[in-house]
Amino acid sequence: MKIKQTAAIVAGMLALAAGPGVARAQAKDQPVRIGAIADLSGAYSGLAGPGIGVAMEMAVEDFGGKVLGRPIEVLIADSLLKVDVATSRAREWIDQQDVQMILESSDSASALALQKLTREKKRVSVFTSGATALINDQCSPYGMQWAWNIYALANVTGKALTQGGGKSWYFISADYAFGKALQEETAKVVEQAGGKVVGSVSHPFKATDFASFLLSAQSANPDVIALANAGQDTQNAVRQAREFGLTTGKTKVAPLILFDSDVKGMGLDLAQGLLFTTAFYWDRTPESRTWSERFYERRKLMPTMNQAGAYSATMHYLKAVAAAGTLEADAVMEQMRKIPVNDFFTSNGQVRKDGMMVHDMYLAQVKTPAESKGPWDMLTIRDTISGDEAFPRLSDSTCPLVKG
Known part of the structure; x- marks a missing residue:
């Protein structure tokens, strides 16, 4: 224990002894x-x-x-x-x-x-x-x-891409609780919107080589390759998908969660066109x-x-x-x-x-380099989704505080 902390405790004891x-x-x-x-x-x-x-x-x-x-x-x-x-x-x-x-x-x-x-x-x-x-x-x-939360990400992005023509989905998901839950929630939204899941594969946390996962996804010929991961894993997956040419044809690569820091890390040349859900954009x-x-x-x-x-x-x-x-x-x-x-x-x-x-919540799209007017001018807000629509309904909650 630090001396400063010890002194504070002793002082508190003396104060209590001295009176309220x-x-x-x-x-x-x-x-x-x-x-x-x-x-x-x-x-x-x-x-x-x-x-x-x-x-x-x-x-x-x-x-x-x-x-x-x-x-x-x-x-x-x-x-x-x-x-x-x-x-x-x-x-x-x-x-x-x-x-x-x-x-x-x-x-x-x-x-x-x-x-x-x-x-x-x-x-x-x-x-x-x-x-x-x-x-x-x-x-x-x-x-x-x-x-x-996971529900809002899945609900906004999943619905937008499926209704926009992305009827068949393949998931590349991080092999831990977050990735699995994000895939599960998104799959529900896709199916409810009339789409279908044609396959999935899991990868370890902090993966550096996504080649086998991307080839597996490519072989399924989906409309959407959904990335249920985050941070460096997402950046690595998008970068290698671009190298494989998976972002130039009919297939869309869709990060189910993306941050401004990820876009900045990849650069607009690589990230341009990506569609994702966010709660905030600095220039909105x-x-x-x-x-x-x-x-x-x-x-x-x-x-x-x-x-x-x-x-x-x-x-x-x-x-x-x-x-x-x-x-x-x-x-x-x-x-x-x-x-x-x-x-x-x-x-x-x-x-x-x-x-x-x-x-x-907001449906955002990464700008092209030509559209950007500055180093942090990275996103266009495509749609605003009300909280009541984006998040799960209170009536559907299994929280005991609601049901009790």
Whole structure:
């Protein structure tokens, strides 16, 4: 334990011994701590990474730096994409540093484990991504899904491409929970829209050679080769599909999740024409542009939907704490569900009983180099899909908080 932490604990014990008035004064001087657990150095560091902490710090600064008369402190930790690392750090934060809210932007397995932990500890948790189980059978009265989930990605992209003529689908999916769930959800949407799945293949996480997977897909002659993976895996698959000539004929390569950081990493020459679903694009509105340019000043990168969502969720949490007049999680969550989300990220967003923050989603397409007017002018928003249409209906939720 660090000396600074030990001193704080001893001071707290002395304050309690001195009497309730001194204890209250001591507590008032202590910061309100909130934390982010993200992949800071691995395959997903570009789409989340240190930018999550930057976005949260910006929200704290814009809020005024204090809540309930106490300074606000942001902590950030690397999950290393390991469930045990994410949960042990979160437990340490809660037990030893009294962290009140934890935001996760890492992987679905860590998200589910953290949702369980924060429910036990009665602390607010926010997930800027993750599996739909977070708002279904494993929902929590203290947990929220903020930017996107698997259902919305599958629903928007799957429906748009199938209705646009992509009737036969072949999936290249990451061989872990996220990839499997994304394939399953998309397949349902495709079949409901009149399409069919003609084949699928799984690949290991952090794959570098997609040749055999792409050849398998090519042999099925589908209308759509769907990539149910993320980050570097998606970039590698698109790059090799282009080398194989799979993006120039009737077949469309469709990444089921793509971030601005992926498009930037591939370049417009490679990524041009890709159609995908996003919760945020930096240049969509004057408000999103203004905030994103501020973010860029700090990171020298434009924000992804996870990073923009982290700001939105942090600001909404602080507003709810102020409205509740307490850090007590049940009271804060009541305010988070009551207050609409209106910011550069979304308009009239609403946190439901199952924890889903329902908001508009966007069908985006990567520009050609000729269409782009600058290094970050990468996307065209083709369609806006209302939150009620993009996300699963509350009546279909298996969340006990809804059914009870």
